[in-house]
Amino acid sequence: MPGQSLHFKHQFESLSGNVERLIRGKSETVRLALVCLFAEGHLLIEDVPGVAKTSLARSIAASIDGTFHRVQFTPDLLPADITGVEIYNQKEGEFEFRAGPIFGNVVLGDEINRASAKTQSALLQAMAEGEVTAGRRTYRLPRPFFCLATQNPVDYQGTYPLPEAQLDRFMMRVSMGYPPAVEETSIIAQALAGVTPAQIRPVISGDEVSAMVMLAREVEVNPPLLDYVVAIAEATRRHPDVRLGASPRGSIALAAAARVWAASKGRAYAIADDVKDVAIPVLAHRLLLKQDARRQGNTAEKVISEVLHNADVPGRVPLR
Template sequence: MVHALPSPAELDTFAETADRVRGAMESVISGRPDLVRLTVAVFLAEGHLLLEDVPGVGKTTLAKSLAKAIDCSVGRIQFTPDLLPSDLTGVSIYRQAQHEFEFRPGPVFANIVIADEINRASPKTQSALLECMQEAQTTIDGTTYQLPRPFLVVATQNPIEMEGTYALPEAQRDRFMARLSVGYPARNAEVEMLERQETADPLAAVRPVADVEMITAMVGTARRLYAAQGIKQYVVDLAEATRTDPMLRLGASPRAAIQLLRCAKALAAMSGRDHVLPDDIQDLAVPVLAHRLLPSTDARLAGHTVTESITAIVARTRLPISGRASAPDRRATAG
């Protein structure tokens, strides 16, 4: 497929807007610029984000800071064991006076859906998001409803070892473009956080710096970035290596390869580039792939983690000879 690469003006606008969004979020999230950077990259790649860590480290705050930085609709769902699928997607109510059913949309009908503690709901309820996350639509009582675009699910979850949690099904984990761990802040960042929140909530001061139209245009700009044939082959090489690694019993899906490239394009555009580099792929390999893979029995017995497997695969996979063709070639073969 042939398409025009983004112009320098488009890339400048992209990078400037992304920086404003990051700045708004960093006014709330202290000392974690890489976490904010990857969160914005996933959003601009129109992917879904899974934030996993122990309670109290700022997972929900990160999601809310992104939602407040964008002038868009936001849905919030607090997942609990008694939550039903209709509590997410909506329900049809019979109006006796009109002798007809009226559909009342659920919180998934929003641009950004914050799914708080997603692994505290039952697998039946979690599965209600499968169609939403893959196709940006939901089917209720035989009728399909389109969800607003862009559509992003930012889900938080506690580690599976925590009491009262359910493991996310493999099919749902695979629909998240990336999984990020918030982690504890550095000492200086935590002191700064205490100062910021000593008398007021910094979230209350966050104002939108972009709107839906701007984000939609940025998503389109990121999709049009150039990825050389060697870069695409490199992505596939990494995915194939996870499927044959003896330390893994479940490798990366084709969806994982697609999302890795899309997220790399968004990351490259945030840097003002019109092309993807191998560095972009390597930076995203663990966040995009780790949550989709399952360790083998031998790996678990040896205490070998999935992250260690991905790091080893990246280290031994041959880099493409060049991540960028000449400008005339790129414009002729972009697709």
Template sequence: MGAPSMTFDTDQNAGQNASQNAGHGPSARHTEPLPLEEFADRTGRIMANLETVIDGKREALTLALVVLIAEGHLLVEDVPGVGKTTLAKALATSVGCTVSRIQFTPDLLPSDVTGVSMYNQAAHEFEFKPGAVFANIVVADEINRASPKTQSALLECMEEGQVSVDGVTHQLEAPFVVVATQNPIEMEGTYALPEAQRDRFMVRISMGYPDASAELAMLHQRENASPLDELSPVVGKPELAELIETARAVYVSRAVESYVVSIVQATRSHPEFRLGASPRGTLHLVRAAKVLAALKGREFVVPDDVDELVVPVLAHRIVPTRRAASDRGGATQAIADSLRAIVSATPVPLARTR
């Protein structure tokens, strides 16, 4: 980290408008924030539920929970068989919301995702038949096995919480979260997600292979049945709405906002990046940091919250130069290394209490 040069308030009442304007999701606001003790209890139940299915991946589970409460979208990228779909299903099952699963294949049509208008002969009019995207949590399995045209069917849904078919707009019920899995683009039969679609995902995570002890435990746990079969919701939709509102109320000082902006803007002029992070990335980074602060029992964001989220929130939005990717052993590693260097070089604001 660089030398401190700014101060940020830890008084959550100061500059409250700055906090509330830092990021926003699609949900209507009709609930009050929870005490942090109740927030910790509910999120702890969700984490415990997830850990009955996914062993030894607490960091990935925490990021998935951050995305859910921040009303973002999650992209899980890794090789087959490491639990991508299991994580997506477990997250969806842990929350008492409507859930839909879409298996993306090369022959999947955009109308299968969004819906289609069909003529009703009895009523002599067209009726809209909702597609699989009409659910609170949509599990998009192997999203990069569908054609780019079908992938793009999710663009409007993910950003605006609505679907437009035949000139008519249909609103999606809040909360609306897409949990997508994808295989590495080097694998046969995959299509790389376009930059515009990657940018709509708040966080990208990689599951990685389990360690030996976790893999051994998995053999015993899943010998006769899948843990997913025994999973049940631990919070309902009203409780989730309260978690969302609690995270939104977390305070972000002007200095911390400036710190976030400095990091994001540095990606746009970095010599090893052909494409830096977007303004949407700035908003997502602040929203995710607010949730992480609440998970840590704080009513305000500190720079460490931002630092912890820079790579998972920004890396998938960035395109490195070919030379950087070649020199660093691949695009993913090159981006992560450069982002950490940017964080280290950015002046860190000092805390100031009131």
């Protein structure tokens, strides 16, 4: 396993470095996105327009030599516009399935909160089950399958906010943020030179992505570390400022993300600091704070930080 761990680390760094050729100054965000990819989770990016959310998705697709499909969510978008539809073929005398844009390796759901709840659910069903149903038949989605959804946290006019149950389907929520000034200068120069995600060359194949997914599953997460994950989740449920804490699905996502994070560091086992490194992007969007706490300026991120500070690391949990 040590040799395999180093191989995973090398491949992970090669992939992240390739994406960062275009996504400048956002190393941690890129790494977290790739953790979602190899943990077979999905990513919600919440940020203002123009900070390279679409470019991130396109760059990942290009780097893994995968297909990229973009769905622009609007109020009149229908579920069949995403999943596909069965059409009657008069020549053959039978129905044939016309696949929708969800059938891609990397799918970008742009401004997901601008579509109705019914349409949102069509995407989230595919994310959860890796398949779609049309008529009486079920169709498997390609592997790898990675969904990135975006929403604008500022402009809520004409939006349908994602319910907590749907937010819980995303492994992580991150924010791109504005780049540092020195990196923004490079970004402008790249744009003026016509550099686009289409010019990024693949560094690994889809089959290699699937192999890395299997390698990450071999990373050891010992029972005391699982106890630590559960203790963190339970602490969010007992916190006085929290109305709805992390679900068991959140605990599973935290352990899975920590396992891939450990693999990206070249280790065959996860440690407590791996859990801490991914806890905020994995758990914060799953918490629902009380109104009084929000009025006083508290945030889910602050609650997670407090929980991590106060949580005792059980014995026999490897430390850095």
